[in-house]
Amino acid sequence: MHGITQKIYLSLTPPTQEDFVSDQERILRELRRQGIQAELPLSILQSLYPFCPRSDWKFTVSLAYNGSVWSVVRMEAGDTTRQHYGICADLGSTTLVMQLIDCGTGQVLGEASAYNHQIPFGEDILTRIFYAKDQPEHLAEIRQATLDTFQEVLTSLTEQTGILASDCISMVVAGNTTMIHFLLGMDAFCVFSAPYAVHALDPGFLPAREFGFSLPGYVYCYPGKANYLGGDIISGAIATGIHDKEELSLFFDIGTNGELIIGNREFLLCGAGAAGPALEGGVVKTGMRAVEGAVERLQIQDGVFHLHTINNAAPVGICGSGIVDMLAQLFLNGWITIQGKFVPDKSPLIHMEDNEYCVTYAPGLCFYQSDIDEFLKTKAAAVTMIHYMLDLTGISPEEISHYYMAGAFGAHISKESAVTIGMYPDVDREKLVPVGNASLKGAKMLLLDCELLDRLPALLENMEYVQFGAVDNFINLMVAATAIPHTNLEQYPSVVEQMKRRHLL
């Protein structure tokens, strides 16, 4: 098994009277002997002399696959096969995360991230899309901001590892469809506009120099399936291996959008829809990103909030995992109803402010009725996607062997709280598997395993795509899912159990 790059040490016999094939052919012939069909681009042809004789014909070639053929993109004297590096990247709307990988061992040598430089053009994606829409100069700005983000993280990786970007051969990028459009410099309005035919879903291998990167090889963008089901999700699904297993799995990435894949090696049904920013703390009034001072865990005991903040700092707001705990705790203590409405007489912490009920969870920090309503709508959207897909396939929640929950959010959330509020299905907790940055993992896997490339087209082809917005009874289903945990309590036996214990039923 090898990845989309290779380093091969060649110890060639110098030309003789008997064997006077060209330098080019001398190299290609040896590579063919090793089973590799390759080509030499102009820059390499120009560097053959005096490099070959000076290196005594003992050198290492860096090979980069370009989708059709292997290209020799670098030559180094001596045996440098052990310095074989590559980059994988998860390009999110908020954050770009990258790893510098030792492609020989698969080891992660460095990881770094940066906020996406697109953010000044709009916190949310739509603002950025409208900024660039039909304005080539603005689009160029956004592309440049994206490229700057990559450069920033590449620099961090070099500082961390001492390895230059130019010593890495190729890069695999997983990103949602909008992000890939911006990275390539394509107008992304199509992503959000019917009939949702985007400009490109499978840009493939593009020379890294066309991005201004100093890597000598290529940038490979993970192919997407549809506008809302981008390469990041395909990459994430690949990382969990659901397409390879006999057992049924469900892969779910919840963020501003929810993307979901259900299936196994026989079939894959996938869907995506807008969930809303609430899950990431975006709409909640005191919501914030998961940085220092954010409440990430909480409990209500004996009428008192017990908070845990990031870095144990004084609380300044609440992040996604804190919000899930908040709802679960408010509900289990009877401070909110099954409809998520405050019951003011349950606690003196519940009071009116700005014409709505809210609860003070820390000095000066309140969680509002509108926050709850917003969050529950988002939760409902996300959950309905799962329910809808299960319905569609006739699969019951128990038949799913594993629920892979992707995203930073999935990694930090309390499973119990998420089940309590009906955000996660009420199944054996071991079946709920947070997979962290699955998209980055899938990018790394492809960097290291070229054969995945051959499998991707069939995988994408066989995926059935459901666009939830287009589903008729989606709204009806959502209304039922707005309740805590759900209008249909039968699906949540362990929550019912707890409710009974706490005399809520």
Added chain:
Amino acid sequence: MHGITQKIYLSLTPPTQEDFVSDQERILRELRRQGIQAELPLSILQSLYPFCPRSDWKFTVSLAYNGSVWSVVRMEAGDTTRQHYGICADLGSTTLVMQLIDCGTGQVLGEASAYNHQIPFGEDILTRIFYAKDQPEHLAEIRQATLDTFQEVLTSLTEQTGILASDCISMVVAGNTTMIHFLLGMDAFCVFSAPYAVHALDPGFLPAREFGFSLPGYVYCYPGKANYLGGDIISGAIATGIHDKEELSLFFDIGTNGELIIGNREFLLCGAGAAGPALEGGVVKTGMRAVEGAVERLQIQDGVFHLHTINNAAPVGICGSGIVDMLAQLFLNGWITIQGKFVPDKSPLIHMEDNEYCVTYAPGLCFYQSDIDEFLKTKAAAVTMIHYMLDLTGISPEEISHYYMAGAFGAHISKESAVTIGMYPDVDREKLVPVGNASLKGAKMLLLDCELLDRLPALLENMEYVQFGAVDNFINLMVAATAIPHTNLEQYPSVVEQMKRRHLL
């Protein structure tokens, strides 16, 4: 049959709710339907919007083959398939000749040429090679001079046809190994230095932009077989079709070097060696290129020279075809012996000058003994190549159905004179076929016939290469071939006939 480029008009159905594949896939899908596996490079991905909707999804794609896959290198609104252009080029050490081809009809729309801008770095190739040897800046200068030559001819073609270089898709270049090395920016000392392992013989398809050309596609360099048997010869052989015929043919390109291919569809034996500049008038004291005032034909009648000059101008020197006539006429009139030595008492025009005999062929213009000696050595080298190859294969001169004589020289030379001096074999004159710029023809053929590409590797692989310098008894054979027509008169029955008629035997 199609060439290495295609133009295809696509009339696509715009995206709908039912068919919302990406623009990229919409184009590739239709091309696949037409049997073409293609890819879209970044520049094209970036131009899809708003181009596709603005053109009402009716546009023409320009496809360029890159050796592995078809690349969409241009999109034009509407049906522009009839404007389908390409360039073929014969890059000689002295002259670059190019044609602008209508790739739809195969018609030559324009032809232009220019002196190679390398000439200021050295009239002969070796001087240029030494100038650039181990001096990257000098090599860069020579490369730039080569590229400037291309630009000059491209400009001429545009002036002639009104078609821009950027409207031509790809270019096929046939050139000798040194010229291709310089065009690509590779040190060419290897071409002339044992063990003659050059840097590259088959650079393949390289993006035209890497040459600074405005063509959106590729530059394809005809592959060579060996240092002295470059792409120009392979191209020339292809043009004559000797590799396709059942009959035995001989392809010969005589210039400063002699290159020769003998064979048929079953086998091809090829060889090359230095012939010397004399054949092109380079060493002859009053020798000159075939330009105005050059004696290109002559006869001696009743002891008097009858000259024909180019453009009927006053004679200022003698070019290749004139020299061949000169030797034949001097010989047939008994003014020189079978060894090529002047017989001074045969004409008052023969006299001593600068310590050697010479003959005055025009006012102030003499042809010297040393000119004759030099030319005969060169003739001997060329002829010996043919004899040697025939000996090697056991084929008699009569068994060869056609002798294809390439090069401007071959086109203008008098067959009778060439046979008389033993430069051409003494066979049925119809078998002696001047093919002109065969190298340019072969380049054009490949531009228009992509299938040739598939055949080239096997063709090159199956060629047996003989390097004449390396042949032991080559010098002995050459000595015999220095005589007029040859020491072995049996091979020249028609010359013997004439000699008898003129009482020279």
